[in-house]
Amino acid sequence: MTSAPFAFDPFAAGFSDDPYPHYAELRAAGPACEHPLGFWIISRYADDSAALGRENRMMRGLALLDQDPPDHTRLRRLVARAFSRAAVAGLRPRIEALVDGGLDRIEQAGQADVVAELAFPLPFTVISEVLGLPVTGQGQLRALAGTLALGLEPLASPERQAAVRAANEELTELVRELVRWKRGHLGDDLFSALIAAADDDAALSEDELVAQVMFLYVAGHETTTNLIAGGLLALLAHPGEFGRLRRDPGLAGQAVEELLRYEARTPTSCG
Numbered sequence: 001m002t003s004a005p006f007a008f009d010p011f012a013a014g015f016s017d018d019p020y021p022h023y024a025e026l027r028a029a030g031p032a033c034e035h036p037l038g039f040w041i042i043s044r045y046a047d048d049s050a051a052l053g054r055e056n057r058m059m060r061g062l063a064l065l066d067q068d069p070p071d072h073t074r075l076r077r078l079v080a081r082a083f084s085r086a087a088v089a090g091l092r093p094r095i096e097a098l099v100d101g102g103l104d105r106i107e108q109a110g111q112a113d114v115v116a117e118l119a120f121p122l123p124f125t126v127i128s129e130v131l132g133l134p135v136t137g138q139g140q141l142r143a144l145a146g147t148l149a150l151g152l153e154p155l156a157s158p159e160r161q162a163a164v165r166a167a168n169e170e171l172t173e174l175v176r177e178l179v180r181w182k183r184g185h186l187g188d189d190l191f192s193a194l195i196a197a198a199d200d201d202a203a204l205s206e207d208e209l210v211a212q213v214m215f216l217y218v219a220g221h222e223t224t225t226n227l228i229a230g231g232l233l234a235l236l237a238h239p240g241e242f243g244r245l246r247r248d249p250g251l252a253g254q255a256v257e258e259l260l261r262y263e264a265r266t267p268t269s270c271g
Contacts, residue, residue: 007036045261062211065219075212078197078204082130082190091126098122119228120221127220131213132189133178144171145218175214179206190216231259 006029008022009015015022026033026043033041042048061067064075081087102118112118120142128135147167150160179195186192194212198204204212235242245255 006033008033008041062208063215064212065215075204075208078194079190079212079216081193091130094129095122095126098125114232115225115229119225119232122228123221123224127217130189130220131191131216132182132185132187133191133217140174141171141217143167144174145222148218149222171214171218172210175210175217178213179210227256227260227263230263231256234259234263 006025008026010019010022012022023043026041029043031042031044031047033043035041064072064079067075099118099122102122106112106114106117109117124141125135144167147163148171151164178191182191182195186195191213194204194209198206198209235245245251
């Protein structure tokens, strides 16, 4: 009797707890598999990198991530200065102070939800300060960003798709309100520079301005939140590697790169 061909199922029992055996089975089935639902899955790193490196002509969004040249080049030039090597290095003292403060609070409490106490507020505060926005509304933004992230999951139900669309609309309106507020509170920050580009030489349309801020505001904290929480979870699950990193902090850069590759899931809790 011939067994049925392997079909990747992210809803299979145990997948959310430990997806790696499922990934291994997927890679063993072949470098590219056509799913019974009609889409293709590329399962190996080299093939994924090659595919992601090609220009995606299907994208039609206004955010930087959604654009191809020449629009991508124009938009990237507007935001590149805020994320240059020198600019990021200048943020280091502030980031270190935020990390130290978060760790001190966790030590004093004896236990904590790492997401609530460190993984979320740290990047949220940093991107808010880079953009020149007040660090307010954390709960609302966290909820909206979390709902938007659900749109990245495979086979989203109609109810979930509706929730994602509603969150997108609400967040878009929130950013439009921030644009109106920021026009009266200009400063030496990325948001002010984007507004100047929109006002002075039409390098940025109003809708593009909203799209860039929305993208930077959400992507600027959501991905790092997941890296901190998921990375810590992975290290706790592999005490040998955790011990190696603690003995040699010089491995931190390599560890971050490896955790980005290895722990790509979106954790919901790391308490």
